[in-house]
Amino acid sequence: IKKIGVLTSGGDAPGMNAAVRAVVRAALSKGMEVYGIRRGYVGLLNGDIIKMDERSVSDIIHTGGTVLYTARCPEFRTQEGVAKGKAKCDELGIEGLVVIGGDGSFRGAADLSAQGVLCIGLPGTIDNDIACTDYTIGFDTAMNTAMELVDKLRDTSQSHDRISVVEVMGRGAGHIAVNTGIACGATDIITKEVPYDINAIANTMLAKKAKGKQNFVVIVAESVGHSQEIANMLQEKTGIDARATILGHVQRGGSPTVRDRVEATRMGYYAVELLEQGIGNRVVGIKDSKIVDYDIQEALAMHKEYDEKLHHIAEEIAF
Numbered sequence: 229i230k231k232i233g234v235l236t237s238g239g240d241a242p243g244m245n246a247a248v249r250a251v252v253r254a255a256l257s258k259g260m261e262v263y264g265i266r267r268g269y270v271g272l273l274n275g276d277i278i279k280m281d282e283r284s285v286s287d288i289i290h291t292g293g294t295v296l297y298t299a300r301c302p303e304f305r306t307q308e309g310v311a312k313g314k315a316k317c318d319e320l321g322i323e324g325l326v327v328i329g330g331d332g333s334f335r336g337a338a339d340l341s342a343q344g345v346l347c348i349g350l351p352g353t354i355d356n357d358i359a360c361t362d363y364t365i366g367f368d369t370a371m372n373t374a375m376e377l378v379d380k381l382r383d384t385s386q387s388h389d390r391i392s393v394v395e396v397m398g399r400g401a402g403h404i405a406v407n408t409g410i411a412c413g414a415t416d417i418i419t420k421e422v423p424y425d426i427n428a429i430a431n432t433m434l435a436k437k438a439k440g441k442q443n444f445v446v447i448v449a450e451s452v453g454h455s456q457e458i459a460n461m462l463q464e465k466t467g468i469d470a471r472a473t474i475l476g477h478v479q480r481g482g483s484p485t486v487r488d489r490v491e492a493t494r495m496g497y498y499a500v501e502l503l504e505q506g507i508g509n510r511v512v513g514i515k516d517s518k519i520v521d522y523d524i525q526e527a528l529a530m531h532k533e534y535d536e537k538l539h540h541i542a543e544e545i546a547f
């Protein structure tokens with residue numbers, strides 16, 4: 229095919245720029261024309277579309293956020309919206325589209341594929357909550373950011389003999405929480421995937437305190453929330469001073485890590501290879517370190533596993 233578009237949609241994630249760069253450069257190298265569509269499906273419907281050239285994606289591989297901007301587009305959830313998107317693609321001669329985003333964005337890509345535009349989804353979200361892939365673009369950077377911040381909190385909680393309750397992002401899933409918890413040597417990890425008992429946590433803290441432990445780091449997943457309440461309960465039950473910190477949106481920013489840049493580049497390049505072969509309606513992912521692709525509907529129906537083993541390892545070795 230001769231002309232493709234690329235857009236970022238849903239929540240932003242570090243590494244999206246590396247993916248956009250890879251898509252644009254791969255397409256140009258294969259002799260295709262490439263259009264950058266701003267603010268996801270909003271820009272597709274409004275015609276906020278720019279032709280990309282060799283220099284359009286210079287100096288972005290190391291930056292967080294997305295140079296194409298991102299948005300949510302309620303209109304694209306309607307049949308009329310998708311038809312309008314298809315008409316805009318036809319007007320510009322865009323035959324293929326790379327959609328970098330999450331499950332919602334892939335649903336839009338499936339709808340547009342059904343209208344005859346070859347769409348390829350790339351998993352871009354810090355939460356790693358996309359079932360068809362072991363890895364999503366932005367996950368590694370977000371975990372590293374959370375880890376650095378928890379390390380700083382540990383310094384101060386150590387100085388004051390405190391409990392530090394830290395809420396990390398992850399939307400409905402505990403993947404960021406469990407990995408950050410392991411990486412920071414947290415005393416406890418609370419996610420919705422593994423049942424927890426606040427009395428048991430408090431009692432274990434007291435037992436550890438009796439053996440000389442003086443400070444505690446508790447990682448709480450966003451899906452559990454209530455971190456202030458958890459801190460209050462732990463303070464009340466243990467008598468140890470407890471503070472809650474919600475790390476929040478800072479976890480979505482920052483320069484992407486090596487892993488995010490490399491995986492974004494591999495997946496972006498692969499998406500263009502699929503389009504080059506006239507293949508659409510696929511989501512690209514990484515399974516066992518290999519690039520894979522699935523039918524979009526099939527990908528959306530998959531179930532993501534939570535690493536319970538990792539969770540239990542963290543618990544077992546947190547003396």
Ligand code: ATP
Binds near residue numbers: 303332333
């Ligand atoms: P994140 O994981 O960061 O939330 P996401 O891609 O899942 O990313 P959503 O807000 O769910 O984010 O979806 C992004 C956009 O995709 C929506 O604003 C809408 O334009 C489109 N979209 C979502 N669901 C559908 C659907 N069922 N049909 C068509 N388009 C959809």
